[in-house]
Amino acid sequence: MATTKRLLVITGATGTGKTSVQHYLRARYGIDRIITHTTRPQRTGEVDGRDYYFEDDASFGQNHFIEHVHYAGYQYGSSFEGLDRAFAQADVASIVLDTAGAITYVQRVRKYRVEPIFMTITDPSVLARRLQQRGDDVQMINQRIASAEFERDLALPPELVGKAHVVVNDDWDQARAAVDALLNTWGVHPRAGEENVTAS
Numbered sequence: 062m063a064t065t066k067r068l069l070v071i072t073g074a075t076g077t078g079k080t081s082v083q084h085y086l087r088a089r090y091g092i093d094r095i096i097t098h099t100t101r102p103q104r105t106g107e108v109d110g111r112d113y114y115f116e117d118d119a120s121f122g123q124n125h126f127i128e129h130v131h132y133a134g135y136q137y138g139s140s141f142e143g144l145d146r147a148f149a150q151a152d153v154a155s156i157v158l159d160t161a162g163a164i165t166y167v168q169r170v171r172k173y174r175v176e177p178i179f180m181t182i183t184d185p186s187v188l189a190r191r192l193q194q195r196g197d198d199v200q201m202i203n204q205r206i207a208s209a210e211f212e213r214d215l216a217l218p219p220e221l222v223g224k225a226h227v228v229v230n231d232d233w234d235q236a237r238a239a240v241d242a243l244l245n246t247w248g249v250h251p252r253a254g255e256e257n258v259t260a261s
């Protein structure tokens with residue numbers, strides 16, 4: 062029998078609002094995110110085990126990954142255990158991935174219904190400012206914006222064309238309305254008492 066459990070794979074370039082959407086899904090719909098692993102340094106305010114499992118190169122290699130990538134100088138990976146843990150008690154879960162990871166999920170994950178959501182923006186030149194406002198280190202921003210992965214993730218990859226739901230995040234209210242519309246088509250509704258949540 063086909064699974065009815067949905068995995069929302071939120072992807073797109075840095076700063077396009079993937080994490081904002083994930084926080085919104087958590088606040089309004091109670092949809093949890095699968096925590097992934099990374100070797101990049103923690104940002105101010107990030108918590109180990111909540112935002113990521115922060116690893117060094119040695120500990121990173123000991124995980125049982127579905128996929129892992131290099132992104133702007135660091136390693137990132139998502140584990141089989143994390144996926145199954147998320148669905149042990151839920152019918153819908155989310156994960157935030159670069160586009161290479163999103164393609165892997167679309168092509169390989171069969172156990173859950175994978176719904177890629179591609180975040181994009183009309184004018185990518187505002188992304189660096191968004192990262193600055195988020196409090197990112199200037200050197201890290203420059204390293205990231207100069208990376209091949211940044212350029213790659215600005216465009217919807219051919220492997221996701223016709224599969225991904227595209228959400229334009231020039232304006233937060235319009236982006237979240239697009240996310241609400243998608244969830245509504247899947248019969249996913251806000252948690253009781255959280256219908257007025259609009260922030261990420």
Ligand SMILES: Nc1ncnc2c1ncn2[C@@H]1O[C@H](COP(=O)(O)OP(=O)(O)OP(=O)(O)O)[C@@H](O)[C@H]1O
Pocket residue numbers: 073074075076077078079080081082191192194195230231232233234236
């Ligand atoms: N529509 C918007 N207008 C202005 N700022 C926004 C908008 N959407 C999100 N932001 C802000 O932009 C910054 C980057 O957003 P977010 O962290 O969600 O991006 P991301 O895609 O997860 O980035 P990364 O891949 O680098 O983690 C955050 O400070 C967020 O509050």
Ligand SMILES: Nc1nc2c(ncn2[C@@H]2O[C@H](COP(=O)(O)O)[C@@H](O)[C@H]2O)c(=O)[nH]1
Pocket residue numbers: 072073074075079097098099101128129130132137138139157158159160161162163
């Ligand atoms: N393919 C994967 N991509 C991942 C994973 N965890 C996060 N990410 C993506 O990496 C970049 C950078 O993230 P940041 O938190 O340092 O800004 C971003 O696109 C994330 O979506 C993963 O396990 N696999």
